[in-house]
Amino acid sequence: MSMIQGATGAWEMVIGLEVHAQITSVSKLFSGASTEFGAEPNSQVSLVDAAMPGMLPVINEVCVYQAVRTGLGIKAEINLVSVFDRKNYFYPDLPAGYQISQFTRPIVGKGELEIDLADGSSRMIGITRLHLEQDAGKSLHDQDPKRSFIDLNRSGVALMEIVSEPDMRTSEEAAAYMRKLRAILRYLGTCDGNMDEGSMRCDANVSMRKPGEPMGTRCEIKNLNSLRFLQQAIEYEARRQVAILEDGGTIDQETRLFDSRKGETRTMRSKEEAHDYRYFPDPDLLPLELDPDWVAALKADLPELPDEKKARFVSEFGITVYDAGILVAEQDRADYFEAVAAGRDAKLAANWVISELFGRLNKAGLDIGDSPVSASALGELVDLIADNTISGRIAKEVFDEMVETGKGAAAIVEAKGLTQITDTGALEAVVDEIIAANPEQAEQFREGKQTVVGWFVGQAMKATQGKANPKAVNEILRKKLG
Amino acid sequence: MSQLTDLTIAAARDGLAQGEFSARDLTESHLAAMEAARSLNAFVTETPERALEMAQASDARRTKGEARPLDGIPLAIKDLYCTEGVLTTAGSHILEGFRPPYESTVTSQLWRDGAVMLGKTNMDEFAMGSANVTSHFGPVESPWRRKGDNRTLVPGGSSGGSAAAVAARIALGATGTDTGGSIRQPASFTGIVGLKPTYGRCSRWGIVAFASSLDQAGPMTRTVRDSALMLCSMAGHDPKDSTSVDRPVPDYEAALTGDIRGLRIGIPAEYRMDGMPEEIEALWRQGEEWLTAAGAECVPISLAHTKYALAAYYIVAPAEASSNLARYDGVRYGLRLPGDSIDAMYEATRGEGFGAEVRRRVMIGTYVLSAGYYDAYYLKAQKVRSLILRDFTDAFEDVDVILAPTAPSAAFAIGEKEDDPIAMYLNDVFTVPASMAGLPGISVPAGLSGEGLPLGLQLVGRPFDEETVLRAAGVLEEAAGFDARPPALPGA
Incomplete structure (x- = not known):
């Protein structure tokens, strides 16, 4: 369902996402401090991250490399000159009193991303820009009744803010966008996409309109850290706005928070309370200039990304687009499939990987890396089916035992005398x-x-x-x- | 041993090399001078024990034949430079008790080359001021007095403590920083040499920031040669400062050939301002004559946008300062005053921790960067800045160095001009344009005012052409033969 039916007719959602993706790098955007997750509070803080007097930022080239590769992965323009700006506001977990970000001249310009929907269709979503910025530290308000504590381990960690066009029309599309973006980032190795650890999170801009009408006033829902919360927050927000609009009210442009326990959004700050960030170019940093040859080399060196891999799986292996989509969602799953399919009946391989293996992994909550059955072991089983040694039904039995005991397919068939009677x-x-x-x-x-x-x-x-x-x-x- | 404090760095270097005295002798006599001159309030922190340790280490190196370029030379360090384990205040209450766990790049290079730290010098709070009257630690007094007038005079600012220490023979040299004239103007007021190198020549790492696109470290000494010597140690590329420039550091002392024949000297028409005292103009003409007599050719040039420089500077510098000073929030170091909420804590801490001039500039800077005002102020000021740079670039097509007065007046008394910030800002009218263009500039003591106070002349050069600036300055210094001594020299 793509529309919300109200008393006055159907309403269309207009959704844009701002995704914050933590760059995979050993050290921070402007300092040498470690970015590793889960360390003791304030154990990964350099003098720069703590904004000590006289400290200066120095750009981490790895982060630039990762941002450019990400830009290339979303088929975006790479800006050969970009500028770091200061975004000024006071908060205890922002030690310098400003965040170094990119405002008027981001490193990556317009791009696009194809999302895959459950009905098998796909849509193109525009990307406005990608820019580099620092993460802030973390305020801990639950450690003491009267005081707040600050952990600066995250302070200065490199983020890519990836801003979409307001091109999505359903919460499902928003989730599909996040899934695809996450897949691309993971394929590129530029972000681990781990939403639980906060290395990927998003803000959703939501407004409502009657189909064909101009865009309405939007609200921004901050800091959504799971796909489920993203969809819930959008659905709630859309209905909240429709209720107001149908009552003859108007939407206040504001920043809202999603309360995941109550499943609702509430006001964080109104437009009047919005910060004046006083952006200006950071005088401690020179404009970032990229060598076009370097960018071209990175482009030539990109790995095969999900969409290309999907197209290749369909044409090379003759599997369905739907199956291909499932297989390429994670690179290690796609690699596993390719190993099973190599030199075998690819459709049969796809069927076994998707229905049998993924089914069991999902049930057990395991990643493909933890699979008890290796690709070559599953390949051996597929071979036994293909050469009529065992039937598909027996094969499921054999597979169960493989999962349980880790034994090889042929050994199990042999030991249990399961060879098919073809005589x-x-x-x-x-x-x-x-x-x-x-x-x-x-x-x-x-x-x-x-x-x-x-x-x-x-x-x-x-x-x-x-x-x-x-x-x-x-x-x-x-x-x-x- | 008062004569040891009268030496130049170059002479002290030679005396040490020839074993005429030890680094310890030299340091002890300066420590004695420092103690005798406490009434000047030139130092926020004296570090006599560290000085003696460093002097002893220096003597030990020399004994082993491992003496370095500045070995045993006692220096004063502006309290804007972070010094490891030594109180660093930037002249502000808000940095109360702050002992950095790190050493600024420039000072660490001075120590690497053997210099001895006497202490940290008083300064205008966060380098904002032209009279050294905004320091939380009280004003610095100049060792100079007007003829027949015993009123206490300002040493200029913001590097007023450094200027007073060098002029009063407490230190052989000192570090300063110059954002809009904070090395050159106090040098002019106290009759010493002050060199602001090209922006990017010295690392800013570990120097408390005022206006990042303008701040530059530089030496303050009693001779041009001494500035050249200090700059050799202070300059150089620092990977920790992205705006420092990676180019070799020349032997600046070798640049002092005394030969400026054929050098073309620009005389900017726009610096001849209404209301400029006649004696300043006369000194300027005198400077022209000296350089001409030495074989240079003085030609009139135009720096058309000069009259907008001060206004643009007082937008750009406060804008950057408002952001740079946001980190002094009471959360991590320095002063913290309690409050019922985080905002109340901020307000109490910053209200109490910053003095009036700093608060004024933070407010100006915040205003000019605000939504709706950014284009009219900050962006326009940046455009003016580009035009100022273009004026200089065009002028340097034709001339090698530009000659102008350093300041529009001699030193004034403490209390004068203090109720009028604009009058105070006008002190920087001749120094700000070179700052806005990032160019090297030097102030050389060239004569005395009618009241018997030092007046400086300024030379400005092409980017990274400190050598030509120093060469011309050496000739100017020689011709001027400035040998007046501050009459209020303590212990003299």
Whole structure:
């Protein structure tokens, strides 16, 4: 459902996202301090991060490299000259009293991102810009009844702020955008995309309008750190705005917070309370100039990204777009699939990877890296199916045991005597017995009732503990009863 | 041992090298002078123990034949330079008790080259001022007096403590910093040499920031040669300061050839301002004659946007300062006054911690960067700044060095001009343009006013051409033969 039905008709959501992605780098944007997550408070703070008097920022080239690669990954313009600005405001976890960011001249300009929706369709979402900025520290208000504590470990950590155009129309699209962006960042290795640890979070700008009308006043919902919260917050906010608009009210442009426990958004600060950030170019830093040859080299060196990989999987392996989409969502999953599919029936491989392996991993809450079955082990199982050693049904049994014990497929089949019965003589005897015992069904078959074929096959499988080759049983039946 | 404090750095270097006296002798006589001259209030912090340790280490090096370029030379350090473990205040209450766990790049290079630290000199709060009257630690007194008038005079500012210390023979040299004239103007007021190098020549790392795009470290000495010597140690690329420039440091002393034949000297028409005292103008003409007599050619030039420089400076510098000083919030170091909320704590701390002039400039800076005013003030000031730079660039197509007065007047008495910030700001009218253009400038003592006070002449050069500036300054110094001594020299 893409519209919200109100008393006065359908309303359309207009959604834009500002994503903050922590750059994967050993040290911070302007200092040598470590960026590792989970360290003791204030143990990863350089003199620069603490804004000691006389300290100066020096750009970390790794962060520039990562931002440019990200820009290239979202097919964006790379600005060969960009400028760092100071965004001034007072807060205890902002030691310098300003955040170094990029305001008028970001490092990356317009780009785009294709999102994949559940119905198999896809849409292009515009990206306005990507800029580099510092993260702030963290205020801890729950350590003491009267005082707040400050942890500056995050202070100065490099972020990419990636701003979309207001191109999304449903909360599902917003989530799909985040998923795709996350996939690209992870493929590039420019951000680990870990929303739990705060290395990827977003602000959602939401407004409502009647279809075809100009955009309405927006509200910005800050700091959404999971896809579920993002969707919940957008849905709540859209309904809140519709209720106001249908009552004849107007939307106040404001910044809102999402309360994940109550599932609602509430005012953080109004437009009147908005900060005047007094942006101006940081005089401690020269404009950032990039060498076009360097940018070209980075472009040539980009890895295959999800969309290209998906297209290749469809054309190279003949699998469906939908399956390809699932397989490429994570690079290690795609790699796993490619290893299983190599030299084998790719459709069969895709089916086993997606339905059987992913299903079990999801249930167990495991990543592909923790899979108890390696790609080559799964490949061995697929081989046994392909050469008719075992049936698909038996294969599931074998796979369960592989997951449980870590043993190889062939070994399990061998040990349990699960090899498929393809010997015609043996199967004919079984089929003869079943026909003799069930004259009524045999008669129905002869009268042309095709559905009893399945019943006969089932009986044959039962009689052989699943080891009969269903295809061979079928053929014998038709010969005997046809 | 009063004669040891009268030496130049170059002479002291030679005396040490020849074993005429030890670094310890030299340091002890300066420590004695420092103690005798406490009434000047030139120092916020004296570091006699450290000075003696450093002097002893220096003597030990010399014994081993490992003497360095400035070995054993006692220097005073402006309290804007962070010095490891030594109180660093920037002349402000808000940095109360602040002992940096790090050493500024420039001072660490001076210590690397063997210099001895006598102490930290008083200054205008956060280098904002032209009379050294805005310091939280009280005004600095100049060792000079007008003829027949015993009123206490200002040493100029903001590097007033450094200027007074060098003029009063407490230190052989001192570090200053110059944002709009804070080295050159006090040098002019106290009859010493003050050199502001090209922006980017010396690292700003570890120097408390006032206006980042203008701040530059430089030496204050009694001779041009001594400034050249100090600059050799102070200059150089620092990877920790992105605005410092990676180019070799020349031997500045070797640049002092005394030969300026054929040098073209620009005389900017726009510096001839209404109401400028006749004696300043006369000195300027005298400077022209000296340089001409030495074989240089003086030619009139135009720096058309000069009259906008001061106004633009008082937008750019406070804008940067308002942001640079935001870190003094009571959260991590320095002064903190309690408050019921974080905003109340900020207000109490910053209201109490900053003096009136700093508060004024923070407010000006905040205003000019505000939404709706940015284009009219900050952006326009930056455009003016580009035009000022272009004026200089064009002028340097034709001339090698520019000659002008350093300040529009001689030193004034403490209390004068204090109720009129604009009159105070006008002190910088001749120094600010070179600051806005990032150019090297030097003030050389060239004569005395009718009241018997020192007057300086300023030379401004091309970017990173400190060598030509020093060469011309050396000739000017030689010709002027300034040998007047401050009459109120303590212990003299």
